[in-house]
Amino acid sequence: MTTTTAAAVPRPGIRLSKPVKVAAILVAWVLIWIPTHGTHTLSLSPADLTPLHEWLNEVNDTVGANRNSSPIFLYFFNEIRAGIDALVTFVQALISQPSFGRPVPVLGWLGVVAVVAYISWFFGNWRVALLAAGGFVFFGLQGLWQESMDTLALTLSAVAISLLIGIPLGIWAGLSDRFNALVTPVLDFMQTMPTFVYLAPLTLLFLIGPASATIATLIYAMPPAIRITAHAIRSVPRAAVEATDSLGATGRQTLTGVLLPLSKRTIVLGVNQTIMAALSMVTIAALIDAPGLGKTVIKALQTLDVGTAFNAGLAIVVMAIVLDRVTTAASNRVRQVGTTHRFRRPVAAGLGVLTAICCYMSYTYVWAAEFPDQAGVGRAISRGADEVTLWAQTELSTATEAIKNLVTFALLNPLQSLLVESPWWLVGAVVVLLAALIGTVRTAVTTAACVALLIGTGLWQDSMTTLAMTIVATLLVMVLGVVVGVWMGRNRFADRIIRPALDAGQTMPAFVYLVPFLALFSATRFTAIVAAVVFAAPVAIKIVADGVRGISATTVEAATAAGSNTWQLITKVQLPMARSSLTLAANQGLIYVLSMVVVGGLVGAGALGYDVVAGFSQGQLYGKGLAAGAAIVLLGIMLDRIARASSPSNSPKGHR
Template sequence: MAVTTLAAPRSAGRRIGRPVLVAAVLLAWVVLWIPVHGMHTLGLSPADLTPLHRWLNDVNDTVGANRDSSPVFLYFFNEIRAAIDALVTFLQDLIAQPSYGRPVPVLGWLGVVALVAYVSWVFGNWRVALLAAGGFVLLGLQGLWTESMDTLALTLAAVAISLLVGIPLGVWAGLSDRFHRLITPALDFMQTMPTFVYLAPLTLLFLIGPASATIATLIYAMPPAIRLTAHGIRSVHPSAVEATESLGATGRQKLFKVLLPLSKRTIVLGVNQTIMAALSMVTIAALIDAPGLGKSVVKALQTLDVGTAFNAGLAIVVLAIVLDRVTTAAGDRVRRTGPSSRLRRPLVALLGILAAACCYMSYTYVWAAEFPDTYRIGGAISRGADTVTVWAQDHLFAVTDAVKNLVTYALLNPLQALLTESPWWLVAAVAVLLAALIGGVRAAVVTAACLALLIGTGLWQDAMTTLAMTIVATLLVMLLGIVLGVWMGRNRHVDRIVRPVLDAGQTMPAFVYLVPFVALFAATRFTAIVAAVVFAAPVAIKIVADGVRGIPATTVEAATAAGSSTWQLITKVQLPMARRSLTLAANQGLIYVLSMVVVGGLVGAGALGYDVVAGFSQSQLYGKGLAAGAAIVLLGIMLDRIARASSPSNTRKGH
């Protein structure tokens, strides 16, 4: 008993001491900055190239010169590019573009709508079929039928390849612990790495066009298929496997008769998440000449055409909603058991004949192939978005300018000065110390390695500028996450109202809301921060809300019965008990913010994002852009490991 009594205060002291030590390190940093700022900052002028950048430029030039003569390209990379191009072109010719000299595609709008509605009914229900048909008709009414079908063709090609490769790998990971341990870090890297970063290497190997866009999309979309397939197989109850083995089933029989059927629902969820991830890459892939709606959004961003960007972005959201509901309904049908209705088989045949007739008409008649111009509403949608933007510029400028100046001068500028004007060794020492205090020795080692590699990229100044913007954006994300997340977690009605808005924020391509933000705030660092907050806040808010809602009702009732006020209940009970969710929200907020760095480079953020974008457009800066992409990955790894190591579960393990 005496040992227990003495140990408790010591443990409590350690918990109290950590924030004090962190504050002391930060205070010492600020004090040291005053006499030493501007010294040893590793600054380079924008035109300077390091030996690493020049070497990467030489690699790019060598690859370009030997592309048509090297056996590696002739018989490997070029063949892969040709095969993927052929697949995308086939799908485009089928639903979007003219084929065999015809003025219309093989399947016109009526055939596509009928086929989509039929498939939605077969795998879902009549409500999903009506939603799918209505959604695809809306695409035509927006005047974006061809662009939408190009996007759908690219998405289907990427998803098909992702599932063709991802599901077998997921099965392997589900069956083999060794392979599961081996592939998990690779999947973490694929999901953590900002999507822009691997665009440059892909264009080096496969040139710009549908092949590179498809490969970039499947790199981002494949991890959910692998993870969820493996999770489904590993979640099968051991008793079912043991019963099969006791009957003498072979490994093949066990897989196809037990494991895959029992994990079918989870695998369908993986298909759903793969489709959503593929659609989220549509606009980004447009930067390397991907066909479809992404091109419309990028062009609108370049001309600040808010209406066109919103109309195209709405079409992407409609596609996402339809595909999400169809795959979700398919998962629900897989979950249901029991005999189907006697009328279902005749209805399947009858509606199949009707869909085939619509496909034939869309192939034969122009009115069923080309969506009519008479009822298009895309112009009205664009004009409405333009009107709202002009009104906001006229009436909200004072508010938006005040908010921009407050964040810029009170948060961003001081933090950026602290990071960029401090000697590199001081920043590195502070970062390693903070990592050790927050996350332990392992986090400190990872931080030291990442900082050393950052110095090696020759982009220390740009990396520190990006880090400053990332920290400010993450602070704003967590502020919104805590305020709205607690509100949603405590009030079901608020949750039902706010959650669809959060879903739209996650689904809408970042380029779409960049356009009105540029119109409101001009092309500045703050614009990039706002775009990152809009992109990252929904996931943080949802995680905090779920954490608050997961607190046992008996605990809340006991605190209320003890006389706690609402403020005391939130600050003394709900937030402390949801600490793990808060840590996860901060981790995910950091990663999502960092994934917007390159997008921010397009709207005045500069730093690493601009370096990556410049590497795409200027061949002499290709090496610098590639190094900037590596620097973004290093920042992501460093921040991610510190945030993960600071979680309550890891902290307890450390003690």
């Protein structure tokens, strides 16, 4: 009887934790890699094309041959391109500097500065007006007036179309739960997809030039307008809407009399975010022949001209600051409705007359239309940037070389060898197993589909090289995110000092800081990794800092009272409780790093980034470049789903 009872008692089994299982899978991968590496790697030489690439080339050729005969192009795509080209040309004709082949603009430099200052004062205040006027005069002193106006014209055109479409869609999404649920995945896809990827398809439909650049920019800039407008409508107090309904107001009256007035300030914030997104994308769109400052930066990148790139990059940053301050001031003024000074109207009328006089003078007199050739400031800035770069190359070469070698030989080379030299079936099995272990069956199925489609692109080896660089860059981003983010989260003074630098890092276009990194580290994979880290780290740092700061003060005080020192408080309390923020930081870091893949192709990273860039410049590689863009999207979807699945909020609840 005793024996039977003892046999009936279940013996406790050994349960392995999830990290141990992950480690076991990785160890098994390495052990299998040792005898199998170099086999079934699906390698493809740079000049080789798969049937898919050749088919895409044929599609490109067919589209080019039928562009002026096919009805869908004659009456749809060509009409859209012509309309957008006309809009951009119209805006350029208003503010562009007169030169050979260009008509005299309606507004010369004096008129533009006067109008910008007046608008800034009207929607903001005197300080914003002085900042805006000084910033635009600075463009001329840099010798970049024409390039700056081209960038501004393209930005304003894209923003106008984005708001014309985005705000009505945002209002619809705010009013309709069904439409909001329908549009949210589309917006997620538009924001997750790296910006460079949809440049190639757009050139197929609209050719290179301002039209494609404007469409690419509005695709990138429209999601913030839709999301923030929908959020603004949904954030209106329910009591205000119910009170209006009780008075018998129609839906249209409720929208125009309650919802829009009460959400006006938030909608203006959406306009601000749309402008910032458009300005950053206009610079990138220089790859498809968008005019403006971006083209200057790319030319400097090709010739390693650090000074010219820094001068143009500084102009982009100044324009971003001016546009940001003007729209932010407009948002604040909307909030302060009813506090208008009694002298404001006479002052506005007087300044309006003065602005009109400046516009007339800029149209009539050459000196007021064409900015004087005063590029001394720009030459001084370029010279200073060159001198600093030369000093860094001379004095810091030992340190920079040591850092580059450490990351390359200790992290990048081993990981790249493991990914690139493993058989494709081994990498696919490991990735799917990890997805199933970290997430759910749905995560594993999505990952398996992405792996299969990556194989179908014919760019498996380039995809693995890109994946290795992405993982290394994300690890470095998370190291910075944890170290600096915890410091900022625990120290308000550090937060006030560091946060403006993070804002500048997010505002400055990626092309700007590529050139000094290229000068310091030469054209290597490490240069691309550093550029990706600089681009992605600010987002991760802010998320970690906010997560640490959001921990209850009572919890921190209790841990301190229990005798925890600073290290124990961070590692045992704050970081574990901020786990969801750490996961989100890793997710966003991955996405931001991956969005820099194509930029990395410009600075020696090779792999998918180079394939995309080569597809722009070499017609016979167009299909390969298009397939590389699809591969980047697939990597992004796969990494995003695995990272999301690892979030504590998405983890399945266990039963005790």
